[in-house]
Amino acid sequence: MDSSLVMIGLANVLSVNNIACILGGTLLGLFVGAMPGLSATMALALLLPLTFSFDPATGLSMLASLYVGASYGGSIAAILLRTPGTPSAAATVLDGFPLSQQGKAGQALGISLFASFFGGLMSGIALLTAAPLLGTLVLEFGPVELFAIAVLGITIIGSLAQGSVISGLLSGGLGLLLSTVGMDLTTGTPRMTFDQINLFGGIDFTVALIGLFSVPQALTLIENSHQGGKVASRITDRLMPRLATLKQLMPNILRSSGIGIVVGLIPGTGGDTASWFAYNEAKRFSKDKSRFGKGEIAGVAAPEAANNAVVGGALIPTIALGIPGSSSTAILLGALMVQGILPGPNLLTDYGDVTYTLIWAVILANVALLVVGLAFTKMSVSVTKIPDGFIACAILTLCIIGAFAINNSLFDVGLMLGFGLFGYWMSKAGVSPAPMVIGLILGPVMETSFQQSMLIGNDSFGVFLESPIATVLLLLALLSILQATPFFRWLRMPFKRRLKQS
Amino acid sequence: MYAKALCHWLTITAVAISLSPLAQAADYVGGDEVTVLQGFKPGGGSDALAQLVQPRLSEILGVDFVNEYMPGATGAVAWTRLAKQSPNDGSTISITNTPMLMTNYIMNDAITYNTDEMTPIANVVTDPGIVVVSADSPYQTIEDLFAAAEQSPGTVTIGNSGVGGDDFFTTILLEQAKGLSFKKVPFQGDGPSATAAMGGKIDASFNNVGNVYGQVESGNLRALAVFAEKRLTSLPDVPTMKEKGVDVVAGSSRGYSAPAGIPDEARQQLIAAFQTLAKDPDFQAQAEKRAMNLDVVTGDDYRAMIDKMESDYREIWDSVKDQIGR
Numbered sequence: 001m002d003s004s005l006v007m008i009g010l011a012n013v014l015s016v017n018n019i020a021c022i023l024g025g026t027l028l029g030l031f032v033g034a035m036p037g038l039s040a041t042m043a044l045a046l047l048l049p050l051t052f053s054f055d056p057a058t059g060l061s062m063l064a065s066l067y068v069g070a071s072y073g074g075s076i077a078a079i080l081l082r083t084p085g086t087p088s089a090a091a092t093v094l095d096g097f098p099l100s101q102q103g104k105a106g107q108a109l110g111i112s113l114f115a116s117f118f119g120g121l122m123s124g125i126a127l128l129t130a131a132p133l134l135g136t137l138v139l140e141f142g143p144v145e146l147f148a149i150a151v152l153g154i155t156i157i158g159s160l161a162q163g164s165v166i167s168g169l170l171s172g173g174l175g176l177l178l179s180t181v182g183m184d185l186t187t188g189t190p191r192m193t194f195d196q197i198n199l200f201g202g203i204d205f206t207v208a209l210i211g212l213f214s215v216p217q218a219l220t221l222i223e224n225s226h227q228g229g230k231v232a233s234r235i236t237d238r239l240m241p242r243l244a245t246l247k248q249l250m251p252n253i254l255r256s257s258g259i260g261i262v263v264g265l266i267p268g269t270g271g272d273t274a275s276w277f278a279y280n281e282a283k284r285f286s287k288d289k290s291r292f293g294k295g296e297i298a299g300v301a302a303p304e305a306a307n308n309a310v311v312g313g314a315l316i317p318t319i320a321l322g323i324p325g326s327s328s329t330a331i332l333l334g335a336l337m338v339q340g341i342l343p344g345p346n347l348l349t350d351y352g353d354v355t356y357t358l359i360w361a362v363i364l365a366n367v368a369l370l371v372v373g374l375a376f377t378k379m380s381v382s383v384t385k386i387p388d389g390f391i392a393c394a395i396l397t398l399c400i401i402g403a404f405a406i407n408n409s410l411f412d413v414g415l416m417l418g419f420g421l422f423g424y425w426m427s428k429a430g431v432s433p434a435p436m437v438i439g440l441i442l443g444p445v446m447e448t449s450f451q452q453s454m455l456i457g458n459d460s461f462g463v464f465l466e467s468p469i470a471t472v473l474l475l476l477a478l479l480s481i482l483q484a485t486p487f488f489r490w491l492r493m494p495f496k497r498r499l500k501q502s
Numbered sequence: 503m504y505a506k507a508l509c510h511w512l513t514i515t516a517v518a519i520s521l522s523p524l525a526q527a528a529d530y531v532g533g534d535e536v537t538v539l540q541g542f543k544p545g546g547g548s549d550a551l552a553q554l555v556q557p558r559l560s561e562i563l564g565v566d567f568v569n570e571y572m573p574g575a576t577g578a579v580a581w582t583r584l585a586k587q588s589p590n591d592g593s594t595i596s597i598t599n600t601p602m603l604m605t606n607y608i609m610n611d612a613i614t615y616n617t618d619e620m621t622p623i624a625n626v627v628t629d630p631g632i633v634v635v636s637a638d639s640p641y642q643t644i645e646d647l648f649a650a651a652e653q654s655p656g657t658v659t660i661g662n663s664g665v666g667g668d669d670f671f672t673t674i675l676l677e678q679a680k681g682l683s684f685k686k687v688p689f690q691g692d693g694p695s696a697t698a699a700m701g702g703k704i705d706a707s708f709n710n711v712g713n714v715y716g717q718v719e720s721g722n723l724r725a726l727a728v729f730a731e732k733r734l735t736s737l738p739d740v741p742t743m744k745e746k747g748v749d750v751v752a753g754s755s756r757g758y759s760a761p762a763g764i765p766d767e768a769r770q771q772l773i774a775a776f777q778t779l780a781k782d783p784d785f786q787a788q789a790e791k792r793a794m795n796l797d798v799v800t801g802d803d804y805r806a807m808i809d810k811m812e813s814d815y816r817e818i819w820d821s822v823k824d825q826i827g828r
Contacts, residue, residue, distance in 0.1 A: 045543065045544045045571075048544050049544065049569065052553055138697070138701075139697065139700055139701030139702075140701060141701075142698050142701055142703030142704075143687075143698070143703065144703070183575075185664070185665070185688050185690070186665065186688055187665060188609050188610070188664075188665035188666050190610060190612060193612065195612040196612075197574070197575045197578050197579060197582060197612060197613055198574060198575070198579060200574065200575035200576075200578065200579075200610075200612075200613075201573070201574045201575050201576075267694065267697065268694075321697075321700075321717075321722070322716055322717070323693065323697050324693070331543075331544065334544065334546060334549060334550070337550045337792070338549065338550050338553045340788065340791050340792055342715065342716050342792065342793055343716060344715070344716020344717055344719070344720060345716065345717065345720040345722055346716060346719070346720055407571075407572065407573050407574055407579075408570060408571055408572050409572065409574065409579070448690065452687055452688075452689070455659065455685055455686075455687045456659050456685075456687060456703065456704060458657060458685075
């Protein structure tokens, strides 16, 4: 690492202009993130053309801080309104909203903010110190390894099924099935598209997510709007978490940040996947699993630390190799291209001044997040004082705008509303939409990488065992499935007995 | 006779006026604002072209360009809109990527537009095809790759940017020309295909120069051959396929087209603007900096280019479509 470039980057980022851009970007990110239906990727895409006239370093700093802000902002709506503000915050809903119902919204938001800050900071440091080293790791992940990751991810469905396992698997299976809609990668054949070219590219999972989470919540709010008395509006607890709580959550936050960085690194997976992985691991490592889903702060800290850690993680291959680690960083790379900087491994050397400015901007944006976030969160809590009926209308409006803005397509709005009605029925029937979303996110990854692996491995399943990474990940997946079956309990029985006797 | 001569003079004067910058800036017949439909997400290759071309074009024509991104079905959503639902008064144009523009509807009956419903204006860049392998690959030359494919047909894995993309068809063209058979592995775009080659997950990637130039320069990838007419100034050591006795010239091109039946005057103004743009030294320098290989082909010549591509690719697809899908 060229230390002079690092210092030039730091000096660049500390200019008044850039600090203003970072603060502005973070605030904008918070705002966009907090709005259900509007996601970070979308905000980046919308802001991108504006930055074309900026100096490259300034423009990138603003985009990066927007990405950071939005990664936290999504949790605000998830906790207060039970509608994830961004796809990455979907996992936060599971424990964030129950906390808010118990009158602990302040605590949940505070934990979410600090977990986001630590996750983002750690990934920023990893980005600054180990980018070239970690960047080469990306090349180890080909289709075979990606398939193993997707399989491991799918096993989360089993543990997410709250209440009935059958309905959880049903929801997950339906998600996987819907993810097959669209053009087949290896043959180009459109499947289940009914000659509707808007479906050729498949169902955008963001569209489905908006419908499945936000619309049912809006409808439920309308249903209950005449029943006065909202718990969330009586927030009496403080936003700043206690030191002891943070200390207790630290192992969880560190683990989740690690997960976030690694998942961010791997092209094809991003914040939406990382948050579920982190949530699942937090649950696995927890002593009392039964509290998850009923308002466990560890279940808020984990996904939030992970989805902010993804920002730095996804930027690692982007700057080390010119390979985007997520859809959001692909847009950042586009910003570089448009500015006339050719993405490639020379970003850290030939364009070091711009790149290190970007890295420092990510780190600084996390500090900005803590400051701006605290004020913004305090303000946004007042949303709960607004009557439910109005909130429901606002959510629905944002859902429609959000679904349209993804691809500028009215078809997607209809699709979102369809998913919304289905999600409403699911919530009435007690079927969780979370497994379905995981199926929709990981299904295409799994299918595509499976087909590619089969081509590479000459139609032999042995190809998965030839890769050490894939073998380990698949074994983990197997273990994870067995853990949920009686088989595993029988295995552990003798050990437990011995423990009791000693 | 006299009238004819007058007419002749009038035409020349009209052309002269329309060519003078002042007159052009004053009135583009398609209006003050031109919508550009983009079939892909912001920040992609099409957007990079738009950001390079449109600010300069805007000065020449005196109009504002408004980008409208409509990603989906590898551009088909935007191109269907252009062909079927856009006003043909010159106020709406689209960035047209070839051969994707034609292979879309050649391969799928559900995609109903075709290039006869468009007015090709100008091609701007052509990114030549290139064969790349990882830095530590055993294949040092393109002959090594051919030899490996000859020895064990159907096992050498070649990545491409997706079924229907230019690299997919280039692989087939090479197979047919050399009588070889590769294992074609489709990826979701040129980037992932190049990454897989870099990590040695596939034997080679058929890609485009603009996407991999940085990686080739820094030594992460080794270029074995380019599918260009002659060697590229940016990669002087890489042989062309033609040199190796394979007559395949291919690449991915991006240009601009309007709906069919736009006023002839609008068409002429747009074509003239692109011709002016092509001569701009600053534009040429910026394009080179972005590793964009300028290939400006306007009006009837662009039409001919599109028509030839359509018949060529239709022929290739007809010859292989029954084998795809195994």
